[in-house]
Amino acid sequence: MWERVPRGRGEGLRRTLQKVRRRRDLATVDALGLYRTMVRIRRFEERVEQLFLAGKLPGFVHLSIGQEAVPAGVCAHLRPDDYVTSTHRGHGHALAKGTDPAAMMAELYGKRTGSCRGKGGSMHIFDARLGMLGANGIVCAGVPIAAGAALAARLLGQDRVAVAFLGDGAVARGPFHESLNLASLWKLPVVFVVEQNAFASTTRYEEAHAFASVAEFVRGYGVASHRVDGNDVEAVYRAAGDLVDRARSGEGPGLLEAVTYRLRGHYVGDPQRYRTREEVEEAQARDPVRRWREVLRSRGVPEEVLEAVEREEEERVEAAVRFAEESPLPEPEEALEDLVSDPGFAGWERTYRA
Numbered sequence: 070m071w072e073r074v075p076r077g078r079g080e081g082l083r084r085t086l087q088k089v090r091r092r093r094d095l096a097t098v099d100a101l102g103l104y105r106t107m108v109r110i111r112r113f114e115e116r117v118e119q120l121f122l123a124g125k126l127p128g129f130v131h132l133s134i135g136q137e138a139v140p141a142g143v144c145a146h147l148r149p150d151d152y153v154t155s156t157h158r159g160h161g162h163a164l165a166k167g168t169d170p171a172a173m174m175a176e177l178y179g180k181r182t183g184s185c186r187g188k189g190g191s192m193h194i195f196d197a198r199l200g201m202l203g204a205n206g207i208v209c210a211g212v213p214i215a216a217g218a219a220l221a222a223r224l225l226g227q228d229r230v231a232v233a234f235l236g237d238g239a240v241a242r243g244p245f246h247e248s249l250n251l252a253s254l255w256k257l258p259v260v261f262v263v264e265q266n267a268f269a270s271t272t273r274y275e276e277a278h279a280f281a282s283v284a285e286f287v288r289g290y291g292v293a294s295h296r297v298d299g300n301d302v303e304a305v306y307r308a309a310g311d312l313v314d315r316a317r318s319g320e321g322p323g324l325l326e327a328v329t330y331r332l333r334g335h336y337v338g339d340p341q342r343y344r345t346r347e348e349v350e351e352a353q354a355r356d357p358v359r360r361w362r363e364v365l366r367s368r369g370v371p372e373e374v375l376e377a378v379e380r381e382e383e384e385r386v387e388a389a390v391r392f393a394e395e396s397p398l399p400e401p402e403e404a405l406e407d408l409v410s411d412p413g414f415a416g417w418e419r420t421y422r423a
Contacts (some may be wrong), residue, residue: 238269
């Protein structure tokens, strides 16, 4: 009942529900479910790395290993009909939103059974049924799409929320600031989630931005914000819950800056000359998956339960690989399909020649 704010029932009720929501903590949710989501992302990406290095996957692959707490903590608050936009590093976002790992793996293989029928690949995972509006190879391109989805929800009288995942490199681009400005001006139900993983490709954050904190900077736009340890899934969950609830209840946009670190290179095969081995090893000590596992054990979750989750997710990923490898490739003529939304539209000639 906390996910929907009744409309037309008065501001008093709305404020009461907001207070109830903000008291919500991890005692009221499946904390083990957060671990399952993080393990699923980790196992999926580790397997993708192996497959790519073995020459089985075409194109490029960008992994988010080390950043699993961010999509897990954020998407735990989203309904199936909420919107998400992603980046070129988007496997974790899609999986956390609920996209089928088998369809994703088939897409990475370029197979007909993939989530985009084999036509998108790693950087263009899309699942409209779950509000997954696409990973995107263009830096910051998903941000205005999320703002547009939030505007559509507002105009249609829906209480849906849009979440735009973006990297810290996107913060310096114009569409980010344009989207922030309009979202604040129109109080759109959108949350911007900045995965501050220390690098924009090979450029360190501090070399490209004049401000130390994105969360602090965006308050100049009138946007509510939080800055948290992005390797602490509980901290991400709490902060994201506040911002999603605010957006859903009509209080306007928010921004979450999750300070994390990618444990792999910018892409699989990256020589990583821009950082030292010692820096990466130090970051591995803050591994969010291992960290949350230790927390769950300290809270009484039995070792055999954790091992069962890990085994189940390993089997799920292996089943996804088998599905992808056994699936057919698209036929050549399928390249001409999916080019327009309604090829039978009688007025297409008049519309496109106008």
